[in-house]
Amino acid sequence: MPVIQTEELTKRFPATTALDRLTIDVEPGVxxxxxxxxxxxxxxxxxxxxxxxxxxxxxxxxxxDVIKDGPEIRExxxxxxxxxxxxxxxxxxxxxxxMARMSGLPADAARERTADTLRHVGLYxxxxxxxxxxxxxxxxxxKLAQALVHxxxxxxxxxxxxxxxxxxxxxxxxxxxxxWVEFGITVLVTSHMLGxxxxxxxxxxxxxxxxxxxxxxxxxxxxxxxxxxxxxxAETDAVAATLTEAGxxxxxxxxxxxxxxxxxxxxxxxxxxxxxxxxxxIRLEQRRHHISEVFGEDQADV
Numbered sequence: 001m002p003v004i005q006t007e008e009l010t011k012r013f014p015a016t017t018a019l020d021r022l023t024i025d026v027e028p029g030v031x032x033x034x035x036x037x038x039x040x041x042x043x044x045x046x047x048x049x050x051x052x053x054x055x056x057x058x059x060x061x062x063x064x065d066v067i068k069d070g071p072e073i074r075e076x077x078x079x080x081x082x083x084x085x086x087x088x089x090x091x092x093x094x095x096x097x098x099m100a101r102m103s104g105l106p107a108d109a110a111r112e113r114t115a116d117t118l119r120h121v122g123l124y125x126x127x128x129x130x131x132x133x134x135x136x137x138x139x140x141x142x143k144l145a146q147a148l149v150h151x152x153x154x155x156x157x158x159x160x161x162x163x164x165x166x167x168x169x170x171x172x173x174x175x176x177x178x179x180w181v182e183f184g185i186t187v188l189v190t191s192h193m194l195g196x197x198x199x200x201x202x203x204x205x206x207x208x209x210x211x212x213x214x215x216x217x218x219x220x221x222x223x224x225x226x227x228x229x230x231x232x233x234a235e236t237d238a239v240a241a242t243l244t245e246a247g248x249x250x251x252x253x254x255x256x257x258x259x260x261x262x263x264x265x266x267x268x269x270x271x272x273x274x275x276x277x278x279x280x281x282i283r284l285e286q287r288r289h290h291i292s293e294v295f296g297e298d299q300a301d302v
Contacts, residue, residue: 227259227261
């Protein structure tokens with residue numbers, strides 16, 4: 001049974017339509033909700049949490065109607081908002097314990113769960129420092145911890161890598177994947193960075209201007225293409241020229257060469273071109289599509 005279902009879900013504001021007859025099913029796992037800024041991702045989450053009414057259509061979480069059963073849904077859901085909402089003058093422990101108590105946990109259980117959750121997100125050693133002195137990455141981890149502390153069945157993470165450097169983004173993405181793999185908690189994660197969701201998601205939902213473009217497994221998005229990727233240790237231009245002379249169409253992609261895989265003879269031509277230049281072959285494999293390529297997007301981060 002899908003964890004989340006929407007049917008013809010529409011949300012209109014006076015100047016814009018945030019969601020336009022959106023119909024999706026979200027199964028358990030890590031589900032990426034991708035779209036440009038303003039595509040309707042945050043609006044969808046707020047409707048699912050019962051925090052904003054839809055103009056028309058229906059939505060349910062665990063089979064519960066978001067209008068009639070909002071309190072029961074929120075008991076079973078963890079939510080990490082996009083924007084900072086953290087008190088600067090309290091510690092991570094105090095804040096997460098408070099959020100655990102707000103979720104209905106007794107005091108002792110709240111403190112125990114808080115310690116475990118802060119350890120999981122990598123803040124255990126810093127748990128008593130005031131949040132105001134935290135880095136952006138640490139604040140994001142506090143927000144993730146409060147979403148997890150009451151042991152929800154699904155967490156909704158709105159742009160969790162915002163403001164993070166590349167290392168911080170990688171660490172956050174690894175944490176998100178572990179939520180499902182180690183704890184079996186379904187994750188709905190939004191991002192405008194397609195490459196991030198490609199790396200961690202089992203399923204991807206793509207929306208644009210509030211309308212569904214495609215909903216599919218990540219493996220379907222990133223299917224193997226009929227192109228070869230070749231990387232050599234040196235003389236890349238010379239290898240490219242040799243392959244071109246052999247009748248292949250060759251394109252440069254950074255340090256790599258990309259060429260059409262017409263038939264098995266292509267592998268032999270690559271082998272001969274590399275041998276002719278006396279260089280090492282670092283990589284030879286079929287290229288996989290990126291989500292951005294499937295939709296004709298030009299995303300620098302992919």
